[in-house]
Amino acid sequence: MAAPFGGMGAPHRPVLLRETINFLAAERGGLFVDCTVGSGGHSEAILESSKETRVIGIDRDTEALDYAAQRLAHFGSRFHTVHSDFREIAHVLGDVDSQKVAGILVDFGVSSLQFDSPTRGFSFRFDAPLDMRMDPESDQETAAELLLRLPEEGIARILFEYGEERNSRRIAKWIVEKREQGKPVTTTKELADLVARADRHRKARSIHPATRTFQALRIAVNHELEGLDHFVEAAIDLLQPDSRFVAISFHSLEDRIIKQELRRLSGYCQCPPVAPVCSCGARRVVKILTRRPVTSGATEIDDNPRARSAKLRACEKLVSG
Numbered sequence: 001m002a003a004p005f006g007g008m009g010a011p012h013r014p015v016l017l018r019e020t021i022n023f024l025a026a027e028r029g030g031l032f033v034d035c036t037v038g039s040g041g042h043s044e045a046i047l048e049s050s051k052e053t054r055v056i057g058i059d060r061d062t063e064a065l066d067y068a069a070q071r072l073a074h075f076g077s078r079f080h081t082v083h084s085d086f087r088e089i090a091h092v093l094g095d096v097d098s099q100k101v102a103g104i105l106v107d108f109g110v111s112s113l114q115f116d117s118p119t120r121g122f123s124f125r126f127d128a129p130l131d132m133r134m135d136p137e138s139d140q141e142t143a144a145e146l147l148l149r150l151p152e153e154g155i156a157r158i159l160f161e162y163g164e165e166r167n168s169r170r171i172a173k174w175i176v177e178k179r180e181q182g183k184p185v186t187t188t189k190e191l192a193d194l195v196a197r198a199d200r201h202r203k204a205r206s207i208h209p210a211t212r213t214f215q216a217l218r219i220a221v222n223h224e225l226e227g228l229d230h231f232v233e234a235a236i237d238l239l240q241p242d243s244r245f246v247a248i249s250f251h252s253l254e255d256r257i258i259k260q261e262l263r264r265l266s267g268y269c270q271c272p273p274v275a276p277v278c279s280c281g282a283r284r285v286v287k288i289l290t291r292r293p294v295t296s297g298a299t300e301i302d303d304n305p306r307a308r309s310a311k312l313r314a315c316e317k318l319v320s321g
């Protein structure tokens with residue numbers, strides 16, 4: 001097989017690995033679903049926890065799946081990959097009896113394999129077409145196409161909401177101006193240069209000025225926040241009693257959706273106090289295991305800067321759920 005990711009560097013380093021494996025209680029064995037297999041770091045640790053574990057690894061990126069399948073080939077039939085969006089989890093597990101899953105993990109965001117790729121357009125460190133699709137085989141719109149289609153306010157809103165970019169309006173205005181001059185922004189370098197110019201009067205930032213814009217566009221291109229609430233509910237419905245769901249998020253909006261959904265599924269009604277009847281669908285099917293999100297310690301953050309913004313939440317399916 002050709003070297004995956006153009007022979008690029010080291011695999012993605014799994015975040016909060018020990019904590020994840022402990023929460024999943026993977027040593028008990030059984031069928032686990034890794035909804036975001038990436039390079040397979042978390043999957044590997046689950047498979048190593050007990051000879052009785054099996055993992056179905058889902059990813060929407062076929063390059064990641066090929067890479068993980070190759071890396072974890074020594075586990076034989078205990079590791080099985082599926083190319084899909086994890087929001088289709090119920091469909092992916094269609095053949096498995098419902099409530100037979102021993103644990104489910106989702107580790108959101110991009111993997112280092114994607115971020116360190118010189119051709120996929122996720123990073124301003126490499127000059128490449130502005131693509132940013134996690135599933136490059138899909139017919140989804142690329143980041144360049146999104147910037148061609150959206151009105152100025154739409155671009156500004158994405159940069160502000162998903163990236164908290166302070167220069168969102170100026171950046172959006174300049175993107176649209178270039179488009180109107182017949183010179184649309186189509187590469188990572190063009191976008192990074194434009195953002196840096198929009199930021200030139202600010203004091204030095206601790207991160208590259210284009211970081212937030214690139215993050216925001218990636219979230220929009222991949223519709224990363226859509227349907228997460230339904231996904232959490234569908235995943236938890238597949239769990240057998242006593243087994244766990246673990247989610248690691250890297251963005252406050254993502255974490256908020258997970259937090260609210262876990263609260264709802266732990267029976268906490270989130271309807272306004274004046275509502276005559278509950279309409280939020282609160283039901284008590286899980287016990288929350290993390291009153292506050294678990295975060296990485298200083299050593300892990302020193303070792304792996306990506307861990308800095310990680311927040312892990314976990315819950316356990318109730319026997320009667």
Ligand SMILES: C[S@@+](CC[C@H](N)C(=O)[O-])C[C@H]1O[C@@H](n2cnc3c(N)ncnc32)[C@H](O)[C@@H]1O
Nearest residue numbers: 014036038039040041042059060061085086111
């Ligand atoms: C942070 S990485 C996972 C890393 C992995 N835990 C490891 O140890 O290598 C996230 C992965 O999730 C995938 N992904 C993101 N959103 C997805 C979705 N909606 N459906 C399926 N895969 C998704 C990305 O393609 C990426 O490979």
Ligand SMILES: [Zn+2]
Nearest residue numbers: 269271278280
């Ligand atoms: Zn309610």
